[in-house]
Amino acid sequence: MTVKLQFFFADGRGKQAGDVMRPLVWTTPEKQPFVDKFKQRVTAAWERKHRLATTSTLPTITDVGVRFDLQTIIEGVDLEDHWEITVTKVDGFETSFVQCFFGNGSLDSLDIEPAAKGAPSGPQLPAAHEFGHMLGIRDEYLDKDGKPEDNPAHTGDLDSMMHTGSAVRARHYGNFAHWINEQFATAARLSGTDVEFKVNGTLSAKDAKP
Numbered sequence: 439m440t441v442k443l444q445f446f447f448a449d450g451r452g453k454q455a456g457d458v459m460r461p462l463v464w465t466t467p468e469k470q471p472f473v474d475k476f477k478q479r480v481t482a483a484w485e486r487k488h489r490l491a492t493t494s495t496l497p498t499i500t501d502v503g504v505r506f507d508l509q510t511i512i513e514g515v516d517l518e519d520h521w522e523i524t525v526t527k528v529d530g531f532e533t534s535f536v537q538c539f540f541g542n543g544s545l546d547s548l549d550i551e552p553a554a555k556g557a558p559s560g561p562q563l564p565a566a567h568e569f570g571h572m573l574g575i576r577d578e579y580l581d582k583d584g585k586p587e588d589n590p591a592h593t594g595d596l597d598s599m600m601h602t603g604s605a606v607r608a609r610h611y612g613n614f615a616h617w618i619n620e621q622f623a624t625a626a627r628l629s630g631t632d633v634e635f636k637v638n639g640t641l642s643a644k645d646a647k648p
């Protein structure tokens with residue numbers, strides 16, 4: 439899966455005690471290493487976590503993995519990007535988000551470092567959680583009032599990447615299974631057979647509800 443990302447960098451202000459309002463300015467040599475680390479860590483977090491497999495004999499290949507090709511540019515002009523990400527330099531916690539409809543997002547300079555969010559299995563890479571939204575997957579955690587932030591179906595799965603942990607679940611690959619099934623839809627119809635790839639050969643995209 440190819441994802442084209444255009445990065446912009448915004449300067450920030452210090453928030454730590456004794457350092458409040460100190461200008462936090464990106465230097466040019468800091469930008470490419472941030473992007474490189476984003477690519478490396480987000481790719482490692484998401485790719486080849488599950489397989490897409492079908493019992494049909496129609497496709498030549500019946501068991502496939504998912505790999506990511508993150509194509510990035512820094513600033514400049516790119517009319518073909520999928521996502522425009524602005525990264526603000528910070529020295530403490532900030533809320534990050536992506537807006538799927540607009541194809542833009544807001545990250546901060548700490549989002550490529552693991553952060554404790556409360557999951558028993560350990561910290562989460564905030565950039566990897568936000569990348570999950572770029573893949574079309576909804577939040578699974580509860581808000582501060584104890585209500586589902588978005589998807590109410592997995593609020594107990596604290597270790598999930600879309601909750602407070604870092605585990606990519608089979609349901610998070612549901613969109614990939616849906617995509618590959620669309621590629622075979624015509625061939626399946628013409629041959630009168632059913633070609634359904636399922637995540638790990640067991641979870642139907644229809645049941646994944648990511």
Ligand SMILES: [Zn+2]
Pocket residue numbers: 567568571576577
């Ligand atoms: Zn989220």
